[in-house]
Structure formats: C-alpha cells, structure tokens
Amino acid sequence: MSTDACAGCTGNCCRDVVVRVTGFDAWRIRHAQQLAYDQFVEVRPDEDPVAETFRIGDESCSLFLGKSAVDPAACLFLMNLPGDVRRCGIYADRPTVCAVYPMTLRYGSIELREDVRCTPADWNMATLDYPRWREAFLGYAVERRLFGRFAGAWNLRAPFEEAEPARERFFRHLDAVTEAMVAARDRLGADGTEAALGAALDAACAMLFEEDTR
C-alpha cells in the first residue's frame, strides 16, 4: 500500500525494530523467494508473549524477521539505494504487519500510529483510502488469529523435545497446515471464511499429530 508518503522514505520503519511475523508471512516469503525458513526468519524467545507464541524446547517463542549482515539494525530484506533511500526488497510479499504500517485500527477506523517513525505530516489522512487500509487490517487480524490457533494446537499437542528437532518439526507442521489453508481458500473462493480456513487448519493439525505419534 505504497503512497506518496513513502516517496521520501529512508526506511526508518525497517531499522531498529523487531518484526514479529505470522506463519502465513513466513510461508508466503519462503515460497515467493524460494528460501528455507532459517535463511530469513528467526525462532526466538518472545519477551512480550502474544497469542501466537509457541513452545520450542522449554521456551515460549515467536517468529521474527532476520537482520542484515551488513547493517545489523536493518531488516535483511532492506535495499539500500543511492541518496539515503531504502526500499523493501520483498515488497509484494512483505509481512502483513509491514503492509499495514504505519496505521492502526482505532474505534473501528484507520488512524496513524502514535509511535510512527516517519513524518506524520507526510500522511494526508483526508485522502487516505480508508476502506482499503481497513480491509488490510482485518486480513491481518484473521492471519494472526489463525496462526494463534495453530500455535495453540502445537502448544497442546507437540511432544516435548530439544529445541532443534522441535524447530524442524514446527516448520514442517507450519508448511503442511498453511498449504492446507491455502488449498481450502483456493477451493472455496469467496466462501473461504475464517471459520472454513480454521476447519482446514484443525484437520491438518490433527492429521500431523496423528502421524507424529505413529
């Protein structure tokens, strides 16, 4: 949702911030960029646990975008262009939390975040496409809830094991569950409601855990 407000962007929102992503985000980036998860996403203990936090070993973890090797404060996908200009290197596939930045939902409508890292005056709140931003936010909320549902199933049923096999198993489950939801969405089209995707997720989770215990 790039607007003219982003024309002068120097990528402050992509530096010095921790970007917690959903399983959907990670899966989308992995497929679009043909990467392995460990090339771009980190599984780390979450100091500020959320509904999507999942257990790895004996720690509560989240998925975070990795950092650049050249500039450890920056997102690993940030492109440095001439003239102090920075742009996202996976713009079309960027995490939804990045796509909805720097807005938030307030009383059901779009508002600029108070902690915005760009110049607030750059955003013309009168000419903003409110329905489009709101739709993006609602989509983000659905992705978070579904990932939370997956994390909940994982936390209840995943066997306790050391961090490394657990991480590997987690990503294997994430792949299978997300693919089941994407297949359901493609099959159902407009009927692919959150409840229908949730049902596909539950079925995939049940099958995976059953396979694991065989």
Added chain:
Amino acid sequence: MAQRVEHWLKCREKSCCSYYVVYVTGADATRIARTLSVPPWDITVAVACDDEPPDAFVLANGARHRLALARTRVSADAEPSCEFLVRLPDGAARCGLGDARPLPCRTFPSEMIDGTVRFAAEGCVCDWSGVDVDAAHDAELLRAEMRAREQYAGLVAQWNAYVATLARTADLTHRDFCRFLLDEYPP
C-alpha cells in the same frame, strides 16, 4: 511457477546480476521507479556508447548513451552488481525487485534464435542442463520484450529528433531524458 523461474529464484549466487549490465527500456525504468517511489534518474544510469543501437539517446553535445540499471559494490573488493540485489546473511542473493524486475531479467537465460527458444546462460554459474525450456511461455515473454524495445526505440528516436532541434544541448542530462520517459509512459 515455470521451472526456469524457480531455478533462477533458488540460485544463491545470482552471478548474472553482476556479469551483465542490464539495459532497460523506458517501460522498465518508469515501472520500477513508480513501484519503488524513487525517480528513475536515481536508479538508472546513462552508459556512454560508441555505436548507434536503436535505444541510444543523445545527451549533452551529441554524446550517445543507453539506459541501464544502476550498479553498486557491496564491498571495496567485490564486483559491481545490480543495485537491487539483496544479499542475505547466509550469502544467498535475491532480486529486490520481484515481479517488477526488467524484462531482460524476467526472460533470462532464454533467448529466441530463428524462432527457437533456448537457454544462453553466459556469465551464469548455474547448471541449466536439467531445466526444461517452456518454449511457448518464454516465446511470448521474449516477443513482449521485443515489442517493448521497439516501442522504446521509437520514443528514443523522438527524443533524438527533438534534441536535434535544440540550439544548445550542453546542459542536457540523464535526468532530462528520464523526465521525458515519465511523460511518455504514464502511470
């Protein structure tokens, strides 16, 4: 996803992004500029040329140039590579433009000789021997690229004709040419 595209995406090195200077059309330059909200003069360069290819445009004092994507060095001892190449912490390279990348990059390494599509991966360290050529798909893309180049050559001819009418061209810059392109390729 076509096998060729998947193979290219998976490539860690992306040596093609260092080996080639990517000459682009006005359509590529303006599309990338608009996608990134960065003016085309900041992401392209005017490369001086001695011969007269159809996309050579005239700048100050009649000197001919071609439009190419800007290149950079990630470190002092590195080869220059495309400005948009993203190097991940494990060394894997990815194109930061995604689907907005220029047509020559989208068709790489396919080329059409006498109506037959084949791979010509000079400068590429990848092994393309096991990758199938999707002839119908790539032929369509290559024809689109050819049409874009023809359209661009027509606009370059217009520009050159306009410049020929000017009494003074000493301060004519790459930026002036890019502004002409933004005018000719509307959003």
